[in-house]
Amino acid sequence: MTFKTLLAVAAFAAFATTSCSEKTGEHAEATAESATNDAAANVDAAGNAVENATDKAAAEMKEGANEMATPEKGDTAVVVEKTTTKVVEETPKQ
16 A cells, blocks of 8 residues: 555545544434433423322312311211310210
């Protein structure tokens, strides 16, 4: 091989390596961007799922509290707040 041929082969090899590196870099960048977008979409979906679950649980708790607060027919219990110094004992079952 002559020096010119060797120089041409070396220049072509450098060009081919650089060209492949640029393509590889572009693909890596596109892959990273796609992964970032997918991760952001997954985080957003997870946030929405948590928000929906929280809203549903709050609605169920509110509904349960309303049911407990509504007196039933025949319910005659009255709560009186009094301080006492005596021990409260259970009444025997009849």
